[in-house]
Amino acid sequence: MEISIAVLLAGIAATAAPLVLAALGETLSEKAGVINLSLDGTILLSAMTGFAIAAKYDSIAAGFAAAAGTGMLVALVLAIISIWLGQSQVAVGFALTFLCRDLAYFLGAPFARIPGPQLSGLPIPLLADLPFFGPILFNHSIIVYSSFIAIPLLWWFMYHTPQGLIMRCAGENPEGCWAHGIRPRVVQTIYTLAGGALVGLAGAAFSLATKPGWGRPQGCEGVGWIALALVIFGGWHPLRVAFGAYLFGFLQMLGILLQDSFPAIPAQIFQVAPFPLMIFTLVLVHLGRNSKGNKLFLLRLLSGTPPGGLGKNYRPS
Amino acid sequence: MVPDLYSMISLQDIHKKFGTVSALQGVSLTVEPGSIHGIIGENGAGKSTLMKILTGFISRTSGTISFENKEVSLQSPQEARDLGIGMLYQEPLDFPQLSVLDNFMAASTDGNPARQRQMLTRLCAKFGFELNPGARQEKLTVGERQQVELMRLIRDQCKVLILDEPTTGISVAQQELLFATLDQLRSEGTAIILVSHKLAEIHSLCDRVTVLRHGKLAGEQERPFNEDGLLQAMFDTLPSKTSPPPQKETGASILTMEQVVTTAGRVGLDRVSIEIHEGEMIGLAGLDGSGQSVFLQMAYGLLQPEQGRVTSPLHEEDLVMRVFLPADRLREGLIAGLSIREHHLLAGNTSFILTGASGRARSEQAINTFSILGNTETTAEGLSGGNQQRLLLSLIPEGARLILLENPTRGLDVQSSQWTWQHLRDRLPEDGAIVFASPDLEEIMEQATRVLVFFNGSIILDRPTDQTSYQEVSRAITGQVEQP
Numbered sequence: 189m190e191i192s193i194a195v196l197l198a199g200i201a202a203t204a205a206p207l208v209l210a211a212l213g214e215t216l217s218e219k220a221g222v223i224n225l226s227l228d229g230t231i232l233l234s235a236m237t238g239f240a241i242a243a244k245y246d247s248i249a250a251g252f253a254a255a256a257g258t259g260m261l262v263a264l265v266l267a268i269i270s271i272w273l274g275q276s277q278v279a280v281g282f283a284l285t286f287l288c289r290d291l292a293y294f295l296g297a298p299f300a301r302i303p304g305p306q307l308s309g310l311p312i313p314l315l316a317d318l319p320f321f322g323p324i325l326f327n328h329s330i331i332v333y334s335s336f337i338a339i340p341l342l343w344w345f346m347y348h349t350p351q352g353l354i355m356r357c358a359g360e361n362p363e364g365c366w367a368h369g370i371r372p373r374v375v376q377t378i379y380t381l382a383g384g385a386l387v388g389l390a391g392a393a394f395s396l397a398t399k400p401g402w403g404r405p406q407g408c409e410g411v412g413w414i415a416l417a418l419v420i421f422g423g424w425h426p427l428r429v430a431f432g433a434y435l436f437g438f439l440q441m442l443g444i445l446l447q448d449s450f451p452a453i454p455a456q457i458f459q460v461a462p463f464p465l466m467i468f469t470l471v472l473v474h475l476g477r478n479s480k481g482n483k484l485f486l487l488r489l490l491s492g493t494p495p496g497g498l499g500k501n502y503r504p505s
Numbered sequence: 506m507v508p509d510l511y512s513m514i515s516l517q518d519i520h521k522k523f524g525t526v527s528a529l530q531g532v533s534l535t536v537e538p539g540s541i542h543g544i545i546g547e548n549g550a551g552k553s554t555l556m557k558i559l560t561g562f563i564s565r566t567s568g569t570i571s572f573e574n575k576e577v578s579l580q581s582p583q584e585a586r587d588l589g590i591g592m593l594y595q596e597p598l599d600f601p602q603l604s605v606l607d608n609f610m611a612a613s614t615d616g617n618p619a620r621q622r623q624m625l626t627r628l629c630a631k632f633g634f635e636l637n638p639g640a641r642q643e644k645l646t647v648g649e650r651q652q653v654e655l656m657r658l659i660r661d662q663c664k665v666l667i668l669d670e671p672t673t674g675i676s677v678a679q680q681e682l683l684f685a686t687l688d689q690l691r692s693e694g695t696a697i698i699l700v701s702h703k704l705a706e707i708h709s710l711c712d713r714v715t716v717l718r719h720g721k722l723a724g725e726q727e728r729p730f731n732e733d734g735l736l737q738a739m740f741d742t743l744p745s746k747t748s749p750p751p752q753k754e755t756g757a758s759i760l761t762m763e764q765v766v767t768t769a770g771r772v773g774l775d776r777v778s779i780e781i782h783e784g785e786m787i788g789l790a791g792l793d794g795s796g797q798s799v800f801l802q803m804a805y806g807l808l809q810p811e812q813g814r815v816t817s818p819l820h821e822e823d824l825v826m827r828v829f830l831p832a833d834r835l836r837e838g839l840i841a842g843l844s845i846r847e848h849h850l851l852a853g854n855t856s857f858i859l860t861g862a863s864g865r866a867r868s869e870q871a872i873n874t875f876s877i878l879g880n881t882e883t884t885a886e887g888l889s890g891g892n893q894q895r896l897l898l899s900l901i902p903e904g905a906r907l908i909l910l911e912n913p914t915r916g917l918d919v920q921s922s923q924w925t926w927q928h929l930r931d932r933l934p935e936d937g938a939i940v941f942a943s944p945d946l947e948e949i950m951e952q953a954t955r956v957l958v959f960f961n962g963s964i965i966l967d968r969p970t971d972q973t974s975y976q977e978v979s980r981a982i983t984g985q986v987e988q989p
Contacts, residue, residue, distance in 0.1 A: 348618075349616065350610070350613070350616025353603075353607055353610060353611060353616070354611070354612065356600070356603060356607075357600050357603070357611045357612070360600040360601070360602055360603060361598065361599070361600050361601075363598055364598035364599055364600055365611075365612070366562065366581075366582055367560070367562055367582050367592070367594060367598040368582065368586070368598075368611055368612040369581070369582045369583040369585070369586035369587075369612055370583070370611075370612050371581075371583070493602060495602070496600070496601060496602060504562070504563070504564075504581075505523075505563045505564070
């Protein structure tokens with residue numbers, strides 16, 4: 189079997205695009221101190237909304253906008269109940285996951301298995317014809333390009349702008365923020381919503397590009413949990429989180445490729461394998477974190493400490 | 506110098522309630538520009554609360570604040586910052602995982618890293634601080650973290666600078682540097698408020714001092730200060746003494762510490778050497794977090810010394826011989842959801858299979874002898890503070906020879922306190938000792954046979970209670986001892 193490296197990498201870039209967006213969205217909200225555990229449900233609900241709106245109005249752009257709006261709406265519910273009303277982020281997020289999932293299947297039923305619009309490729313003139321890099325980087329749909337751009341953009345925002353600093357401060361020590369004259373709850377709300385919008389886009393990226401269409405199951409179930417794990421795996425750093433997303437994309441691609449080589453093994457094994465493999469990698473990283481001193485370079489690169497105020501609701505007295 | 510005709514900041518009739526508890530009751534205060542105003546008082550006197558109200562960090566229940574003779578609402582730190590009121594909090598409220606430069610830049614109006622780095626370097630040079638802008642904040646000492654915060658406040662050109670116990674946990678060299686900085690700021694016209702409980706600091710720095718006690722104004726003095734007057738205002742006057750503690754014959758040594766050093770807790774322990782004898786009732790005095798609690802944990806064996814030795818004839822493994830009753834009864838001493846009966850079952854001698862009747866007789870007996878208001882099935886959290894303490898005391902095993910207590914009467918009313926002390930006196934074993942920490946000096950002088958005063962992790966006074974005075978001990982608490 190012959191596999192061109194370029195084709196493999198291009199495949200990874202395309203499959204991982206929604207995951208990159210979702211994981212970056214979660215990074216944004218967790219770096220500001222808010223755990224949005226509703227990710228898996230949010231992705232599914234926004235995938236449904238995105239597809240339904242796009243199909244109904246025959247507009248891909250409207251679909252993406254509706255999906256981003258859905259993501260923000262779920263994030264807003266979380267923000268109000270936990271940041272402003274002081275309820276546990278984990279409990280609220282968990283409940284929202286299942287609520288969104290069931291809502292998606294229920295409301296999406298009329299749109300199941302119907303033909304709908306699909307995002308087409310948008311090769312960038314000239315650049316797409318470059319040998320090797322052309323197909324990897326410049327022959328994709330617009331959502332894949334967005335995922336490429338989002339990575340450095342988010343990194344630059346978080347570490348090189350005053351707003352990014354304020355956002356990290358809010359995640360690190362909301363009480364300190366308040367003492368510094370910043371309103372931590374307002375900051376946290378903003379980035380929870382922004383993160384939610386990215387997660388919503390990830391949903392539409394599934395239903396309008398990567399796994400086009402709507403149905404039960406859609407095929408993006410479980411990805412939200414992987415995105416949540418990736419944020420931890422990536423040490424809350426956007427570049428490392430994105431790296432983790434591509435690693436997962438690679439495992440998925442490997443599954444597809446190996447499936448052809450080993451027809452005797454049931455296809456389901458290959459579909460499911462990336463999940464336990466990812467968990468295995470996470471365990472390795474954590475083992476590497478605990479042993480002092482002689483950490484492997486890769487493990488040292490990937491480990492990080494969570495924001496100091498993660499998951500805690502702050503309320504000025 | 507021409508005296509300024511207006512006050513920089515003025516607080517009128519400030520009240521603050523936390524739930525039903527009054528933390529401040531009608532405190533008024535006026536601070537002039539170009540002066541250092543000291544706020545002094547015991548733990549829980551309301552000093553920090555008053556300062557946090559001044560920065561809008563916490564809201565006030567009632568009262569007015571004027572800044573430069575104009576009334577201001579001051580409902581948030583943002584408002585305080587815009588007016589030019591800055592505060593150095595007792596526990597640094599910074600961002601440990603971020604760099605020094607990020608901490609310096611946080612919430613600044615100018616987000617240009619290059620300019621801010623330059624500013625930080627320039628300010629450091631001016632005040633003689635050595636800070637590496639790229640270092641992570643959490644790697645810094647408390648003193649250095651404070652310096653970063655101070656630089657930030659100076660950069661923002663604060664007109665009012667509040668420092669809450671700034672010398673806790675910083676080195677002597679850092680303290681000198683800090684004082685020099687404050688002196689310089691005062692000469693530049695900044696109004697500085699220094700919260701402290703160390704009289705020496707007040708003496709060397711302040712122009713004026715306000716004393717708070719139990720959330721009320723207890724006195725105000727201008728330089729030169731009358732120290733006895735300040736002490737009298739700070740601490741409650743001695744009420745009529747109850748019966749003096751029974752002086753028992755002291756016997757053999759029961760616990761020895763030799764040159765014990767640790768960095769645990771806020772200030773750690775610094776070369777503590779002490780011998781505890783049979784028959785002693787020892788009171789640990791000192792300001793909150795001066796080492797008393799670390800000392801108790803060390804004596805119990807919860808902490809191991811980093812240097813030095815702790816020796817005891819009581820067997821290491823035999824924890825039954827030593828008992829430790831921590832300050833936070835419900836969180837550390839008892840298990841909130843378990844009943845009195847279940848606590849007694851946990852305490853030992855339990856049969857292999859538990860039934861509803863197991864331990865009933867034992868706990869009923871305890872309820873009677875310790876007059877606990879509750880039945881065998883009342884949970885620990887269902888008991889009042891006094892009854893929780895009774896339950897804890899009832900759990901002390903018969904053979905205990907070293908009983909360590911942290912604030913044994915914390916949150917108890919007079920009656921419960923008296924009962925507790927009576928019980929402890931009766932309970933003091935012939936071949937054992939009781940060691941207790943208390944923030945209440947009167948209690949120590951009344952109940953203990955020997956007092957140890959902690960200051961910044963060292964024992965600076967060690968006397969039998971009948972050979973010292975209330976004056977001497979309260980002086981020692983603020984760090985002043987007459988050198989023999």
